[in-house]
Every structure is written in structure tokens, then in C-alpha cells.
Amino acid sequence: MNVFSKIIFTIFVIQMNGYAFAESSSIDEISKYRELLADGNPAELWEMRGEELWKKKIAPKNVSLEQCDLGKGAGVVKGAYVELPRYFSDVNKVMDLEQRLVYCRKTLQGLSHEQAVKVPFGSVGNASDIEALVAYITSESRGMKMNVSNKHPLEKESYEIGKRFFFYRAGTHDFSCATCHSADKKRIRLQELPNLLNKLDAQKTYTTWPAYRVSQGEVRSMQHRLSDCLRQQRFPEPVYASDSMTALIMFLAKNADGGVYDAPALKR
């Protein structure tokens, strides 16, 4: 198309369908906004702090987390996240990363449960050690393929529970996870909604959490993501790092199998 006919065409499109035209250019500009933001991701600051925390000896036992077994053996961080959640024989249950971290903080470092789950999500002036640790651990799986097992019966059970949860419609607004996340190319306002039942969307989404949320100025973990979805779904608050959340994460993680992990990312 030459420039002249392009202009004519553009005018035509604007006249015929000005609204749709405005819509598509809005979405282009938002992609541009996201590209520009991707240039420097503050999540790196969380990764740095998380690595320090991982190696830092703390009271009462004066040990670090370096012997924590994230599923690939004591102290192995590299590639651990792309295989989580998984079955852990030492506790005979399936755990996601955050549940496992709480477990290590309790058993290795000697923290009480209250201490171990204190400040799961940070806010201004009240930074979360867990979010920093999660940022560090997940960053060590960057570039690797999601490879979540459902071989163990408890892994299978966790997945199936998560699936039931995903489709459970309830509350004042009749919402389930599926209400917003089971069809392609849907948006709330201008926010695109991934179809978590579509393999590519599920991969693209799961592999880009946790993320630095520019709207919150914090790195947010998967647990936070789900808690906030549930809040908007008009559900009550899930207990942090509970089995139901692990089950939901298991369902999402397994659906993302094969996707190349690329987080902590940066999101709106």
C-alpha cells in the first residue's frame, strides 16, 4: 500500500469503525508501555536481597537456608522452581515454593510458624523477606522448561483439587477463576486475561510470575497473585501457604508444562 492509499484507508477505517480503530491503537500503545518498562526491572533488587537472605545465618539456630531442600537435594536452587509444586517425602505432602520455604524456615532455622509466615507480602516500610527469597529462587530457574510431575498420587490429587477449585463458582458475584480465565482474548478494562486452559496462555502466564508489579511497587509471588484474584472474585482470604493454594498452583503449573520459565518479570 502506498502512503496515499494508506491514508485513505486509514480515514476509511476511522470513519467506518472509529471506535474499533481507537481500541486497537490503545492496545498497541499499552504494549509499547510494557516494552519500555521491561528495560530495567526493579525485581532484580529483590533477587539481590533474596540471595543475601538465603545465605544469611539467622537466630535462633544461627543457620542459613543454604541446606534447604527445594526438591532437588539440600541446597540446590538452580532449576528447583520449574519442578514445583512437588511431592516431598520428608513431609509426605505436596508443597509449592512458598510452603516449602516456610517449612525450611521452621525446621532449619528454628523459626516459629508465626515468625516463618510473617509479612508474606511486603508493603511500604515493611519489606517481605519471603518475596525477596522467592524472587531469588525463581530467578535461578530462568530459561528452563516447566517440568512439573503428577506421577505421585498426592501430586495427582493436588492437581485434581486445584482443578475443582478453578471451576468453583460461588459468592455474591457468581465468580470462579474460570469466569475470567477460560476463554481466549478476553480483557477486563484494558487488562488482558490469560486463558489458563489454553496451553500457550497458561505457559506464558505461569512462567512470568512472580513479577514486580508497577502498580504496587513490590515483587509479588504466585501466592499473592492468587490471593488477589480471590479477593476480586469476592472470596474470603486464603490462609497463606495453605494446601488449597498449593493445589491451585499445582493445577496452573502443570498446565504450563513445557513453557520456558522467564521470571521474576515485570507487570502493570
Add this chain to the structure above:
Amino acid sequence: MKKMLMGLSVSIVITGCTTAAIKTDYGQTMLTLLRSEFISKGPATVERVLSQDEVQKICSEYPVERPEKMATLIQDSQMKTVQYPSDGIYIGDWKNGEKIAQNGRGFQSSDPLGGVNGGNCYACHNITKSEISYGNIGPSLYNYIKAHGSSEQVIKYTWAKIYNSQAYTDCSSMPRFGHSGILNEQQIKDVMALLLDPASPVNQ
């Protein structure tokens, strides 16, 4: 998708080596966890999400398609819930309607108890030309009168659709604003005005 959901209501028997007792009624286990691992906060209570009505139960079990009989059952039962305005006046103030359409608060764990709820219509619908931040889960409502007219039939349909969307579409994604007590009668009138008042920006 359909295949994936076939097992939802059926217990799956697991064979082979198991080291732990596996509960096979996953739905029941999920509900047990929902009861024990969630905390009521503000207007969002554990009791509310545990007490699914028949519609929610069917829609959870058959999220995509459901047998004709169930679909009809939902639509008929939900149509019966619709309460038309007591004074016969359907159209309120479109300016308030616009505010309700913009406001997404209400019944979240982070919202105050007894606060004023919004309809959050823009989350899913294109409504006015000036608001470019709108979703596409529902159809465009821009130029509503041009598209649908403003006959008595259209007015009553629109009221019922807002009051209880499932009267027309079983397992619709749209909340049942009147039936579930999200919007009150006056608020529904105002949203009606946003769509059906010729002076509303929707029809400009």
C-alpha cells in the same frame, strides 16, 4: 475442554502403589479445604462461598456446556426471581449510572461492610466513547438504543438482564446484580438510564 471436565463429578479410583491414603472425591476435599483454610474478612465470608445455590452448583460442574434440561431449568428459575421496579419507573439518572458503571467496589474482602457497591460495567463492556478503558467479556453497549430500540419490551428485557443475567443466559459470566443484592433498585434504574436515556453519552 469438554473431555477435561468429564471427570469433575466422578470419583477417580487410583490404582497402583500409594503410600498415603488418597481421598478420591476431589470436590469434597476441595470444599473441606475451603472451609478450613479460608478466613472470612469484611463482606467476603466463608459461609457465603460454601453455600452455593443450585445455579452455582450446576455452573461449577458444567462450566462450558450443560444439558438442555439444566439450561432451561436455570433460565426459568432465575426469570422467576426478577423483581421489576415497584413504582413502574425504569429509568433513573444516567450520570449516577455512569458512576456505578465505573465503580468496581463491593463485597470484596478489602471492602467495608455495608458500603455502596458498584456495578463495574466497564470491566466487561464497551459503553461510552469517552472511556477507552473497557473490557470485552460482554458485548458492546455503545449506541444501545440504536442497536436495540427502546420499546417497552427492550426496557423490560434490559431490566431483567441486569437484575438476573441468568434469566436469559444460563451460567452467564455476568453477576446477578439485583438477585444477589449487589445493586439496589435505584442503582439499577440509574444504570438503565445510562443505556436507555437518549441524553446518555451511550446514545450520543
Add this chain to the structure above:
Amino acid sequence: MNQSRRDILRMTSVLGLGLAGSLFGSFNVFGAEWMPKSFDAKNLADALKELGVDKYTVSSDVAVVSAEIAENGAVVPVSVSSVIPNTEYMAILVEKNPSPLSAAFNIPEGTEASVTTRVKMGGTSNVYAVVKADGKWFLASKEIKVTLGGCGG
């Protein structure tokens, strides 16, 4: 930057920043002074006046680069740049913010007159790049729309 300030900078490179800080007070290692009057100005005209911008030229040699729509006003990436020779100073102003001046940069010789940062925007607004080169002021602007996102208002 005046001569004595340059001297201090030269000294800091010898003494190391920490020591210089303790000798002179940490602010003294900086070339640019924080200008309370400019930062506190409540509208664009006042902010420009406080920056010392009396006359200016709107110039296509100055650019504000950003997306036209920001998904979140809390973080809006903005680049300001100038291809005018001897650009020595650049400032970013957000017209509709309660205090328009966001940040300003001294551009020493050898540094490209192009800086990217991120600013908060209270809402849709024009964003201005104000540039000083050879003692003259140049301006460019771009409108950036700020949208709401997400559900639950």
C-alpha cells in the same frame, strides 16, 4: 556548576566519596542543588519561571519519548533527549501533577543528552522536556494518557 564546586568534586575523587561526605556534608559532593522553589511550584508556568526559563523555543530537536498510554500512572517510562549541540541541562515536567517538576539533569560534556527515567502521573497530562543549550531554552511536549486497570476498581 561553579568553579569551587568543581574543585570539591575533584577533591572527592581523591579523598573518596565517604570521606568527602563527612568533611563537607554529603550534599556538597553534588553538582546540582535541589531547588525547593522549582520543585514546589504548583503549575507549569511557575515551575518554568523558577527554573529560570524566561524565553524558550518549541523545538523538534528536543523529544519526549514514551508510550501514548500508560497502564499505570505510578510508573510511566519517559525519555527526554536533545540533539541540540551543547545541551547542558534537561528537565522533565508533568503539567497536571500537583508539582509539575519531576526531575532535572546536568549533562556534562561527553554524556549523551538523552536520559530515561520513570515518573508518576496523577492522570492524563502533557509531559514536557525542557532543555538548556548554550544558555538558551528549548521545549518539547507529549500527551500521555493514564488509564485505569483491573477489576475491583
Add this chain to the structure above:
Amino acid sequence: MADPMRIRAVLNGDKVEVKVLIRHDMETGLRKDQAGEIIPPHFIKTLIAQYEGKTVLDAVMGISVSKDPFLHFKFKGGVKGGKLNVTWVDNLGDTRTDSAIIS
């Protein structure tokens, strides 16, 4: 104490490309906390980047620079292995200096 910065300095042709990420709340003093109390302002006012002692960028910032500030700029004259220092000072007098070796 302030968290460390993340500084990247990469030689590209004859220019060193610098990206600086800073962990700072950049609190405006205009926001209220959940109890309705004004959160006091807390923001970086001045920042200086120096290459081997020579100033390569010199910035002043207000409350409308975003939380966790990011700066991206380029300068000439740097060599691989050279050292870049970045220092900021905020309105409460808190300060931090970090450095990066040009790669």
C-alpha cells in the same frame, strides 16, 4: 539502612551505557496510610554518577519520580574495567553509594 543499587555499565562502541535501579520508596508525602494518617515524604533528592571521579550525570529529583527509581543514560570516554560510582541522598539524609565495573 538502604538496600544496594543495581548498576549495569556496558561499553558499546565508544559509549558506556548505564542502567541504574534503586530500591527506594519515593514516598510523596501526599498519601495516607490505612489509618488515614499522612505518610511522610521520603524521596531521593540528588543523585550523581561519576566515572573515575569525573561526573557523568548529575540529577535532582522530586516526589514524582517513581518508586524504585530507574535511570538510563550514556556517556563517552569510559573503558572496560573502569569504575563507575553512583551516589544518592534522600530528604531524610539517608545516602548510599554503589559502584559497577564497566564490562
